[in-house]
Amino acid sequence: LEDAVVMRGMINWPNVTVAAQLAPPPGPEELKRSKCVLGLIPVVYYSALLCVGVPVNVLTAVVLSRLACRTQKTLYYYLLAVTGSDILTQLFIIFVGFLLETAVFHREVPALLLQAVSAAEFAANHASIWSTVPLTVDRYVALCHPLLHRQISYPERARRVIAAVLALSLASGVPFFWWSDVWRSSRAPSALDAALIWTHVVLIYFLPCSIFLVLNSLIVRTLRRRRRQRRLGKTTAMLLAITSAFSVLWAPRTAVVIYHLYGSSVHLDWRVHLAYDLSNMLAMLNTAVNFFLYCFVSRPFRETVRAVLLLPWPAPAHASVSSLCSGKYKRSQRDGAGQMSLRGASHAV
Numbered sequence: 001l002e003d004a005v006v007m008r009g010m011i012n013w014p015n016v017t018v019a020a021q022l023a024p025p026p027g028p029e030e031l032k033r034s035k036c037v038l039g040l041i042p043v044v045y046y047s048a049l050l051c052v053g054v055p056v057n058v059l060t061a062v063v064l065s066r067l068a069c070r071t072q073k074t075l076y077y078y079l080l081a082v083t084g085s086d087i088l089t090q091l092f093i094i095f096v097g098f099l100l101e102t103a104v105f106h107r108e109v110p111a112l113l114l115q116a117v118s119a120a121e122f123a124a125n126h127a128s129i130w131s132t133v134p135l136t137v138d139r140y141v142a143l144c145h146p147l148l149h150r151q152i153s154y155p156e157r158a159r160r161v162i163a164a165v166l167a168l169s170l171a172s173g174v175p176f177f178w179w180s181d182v183w184r185s186s187r188a189p190s191a192l193d194a195a196l197i198w199t200h201v202v203l204i205y206f207l208p209c210s211i212f213l214v215l216n217s218l219i220v221r222t223l224r225r226r227r228r229q230r231r232l233g234k235t236t237a238m239l240l241a242i243t244s245a246f247s248v249l250w251a252p253r254t255a256v257v258i259y260h261l262y263g264s265s266v267h268l269d270w271r272v273h274l275a276y277d278l279s280n281m282l283a284m285l286n287t288a289v290n291f292f293l294y295c296f297v298s299r300p301f302r303e304t305v306r307a308v309l310l311l312p313w314p315a316p317a318h319a320s321v322s323s324l325c326s327g328k329y330k331r332s333q334r335d336g337a338g339q340m341s342l343r344g345a346s347h348a349v
Contacts, residue, residue: 037270037273037274037277038274038277038278042098042277042280042281043098043099045281046094046098046099046281046284047099049090049284049285049287049288050090050094050095052288053086053090053094053287053288054087054090054091056288056291057083057086057087057090057287057288057290057291058087059291059308059309060083060290060291060294061080061083061084061087062308063301063304063305063308064076064079064080064083064301065080066304066307066308067300067301067304068080068155072155074138074153074154074155075135075138075139075235077155077158077159077162078135078138078158078162079135079290079294081131081134081162081165081166082128082131082132082135082242082290083290084131085124085127085128085131085166085169086128086287086288086290088124088127088128089124089125089127089128089287090284090287090288091124092117092120092121092124093121093124093125093284094284094287096117096120096121097117097118097121098280115177115178115179116177118176118177118179119173119174119176119177119179120173121173121176122172122173122176122179122200123169123170123172123173123174124169124173125173125204126169126173126203126204127165127166127169127170128287129203129204129208129250130165130168130169130203130208131162131165131166132208132212132242132243132246133165133208133211133212134158134161134162135239135242136211136212136215136216136239136243137211137215138153138158139215139219139235139236139239140215140218140219141153143219143222143223143236144218144219144222172203175196175199176196176200178192178196179200180193180196189260189261193261194261197257197258197260197261200257201254201257201258204250204254205250205251205254206254208246209246212246212247216239216240216243219236219239220236223236234297234298234299237297238293238294238297238298241293241297242290242293245286245289245290245293246286249282249283249285249286250286252275252278252279252282252283253276253279253282253283255279256275256276256279257276259272259275260272260276
């Protein structure tokens with residue numbers, strides 16, 4: 001009991017009764033404001049996604065760096081850019097945007113800081129999505145125009161393309177400094193809000209998905225025309241998996257944002273609020289799934305992961321015996337061929 005009294009004296013417990021008496025009565029907008037139906041579920045979800053996604057993406061970056069240095073293939077440089085952009089998205093959007101602003105700071109953050117963080121979030125989001133476009137273009141050129149790919153595809157050019165994409169993504173986030181917070185804004189969307197929303201959905205979904213659809217269709221059609229190519233290669237399968245995951249996971253959020261503009265508001269309708277929360281959770285899942293796609297498709301990636309984690313790679317049990325037998329078989333073939341040649345020479349004499 002004494003410990004409880006001491007702890008209660010150390011903690012400044014607020015007087016709820018006095019605070020309720022001094023607080024102004026809620027206005028009509030506050031009464032109409034939609035409530036978060038999910039409660040603490042988004043906080044738990046984003047915390048778990050951050051705890052899993054950031055270490056996994058850091059491991060992916062280390063593995064891709066080793067593969068890029070070892071093979072000097074542009075593919076790994078583009079995948080490394082996608083992974084780095086995903087890490088920035090997780091830090092800015094999930095950690096700063098969802099967890100710190102919503103769960104910790106709530107409304108005590110200055111408006112200027114919120115707008116600056118909003119611009120950084122959109123820049124990281126655009127970089128994460130548009131880093132996949134050069135990867136798709138590179139795979140299209142490699143499969144459909146292999147001679148041209150040998151001429152124009154090399155690490156230095158890939159680094160310049162990645163730097164240009166990141167610079168343009170950073171610049172594209174500046175207009176979203178004036179993005180209106182759909183959770184807290186009670187007014188109807190203005191003309192500026194409509195312009196920013198349409199710019200956002202075009203940049204993050206409609207335009208990249210159109211590029212993915214056209215180039216992937218051309219890649220699949222080219223592979224089908226080749227009679228020897230009975231199935232998709234691992235690199236093509238990886239590309240299709242990455243772009244398909246993005247298209248599926250980001251589609252609900254795009255639809256909800258457009259519905260917020262022309263239909264009911266997130267601030268007023270709890271159903272739209274719920275749909276917006278769920279669609280954001282689904283879209284952010286896209287930043288943590290690429291590692292598992294790479295492991296599933298690419299054997300060199302799995303082997304490098306084991307090497308980075310210092311895990312022993314299982315070797316066949318009879319590898320030495322089989323290599324010894326194959327060596328003996330090759331030597332016997334060479335000896336037999338030598339004897340046949342000597343016999344032929346003796347007969348000729």
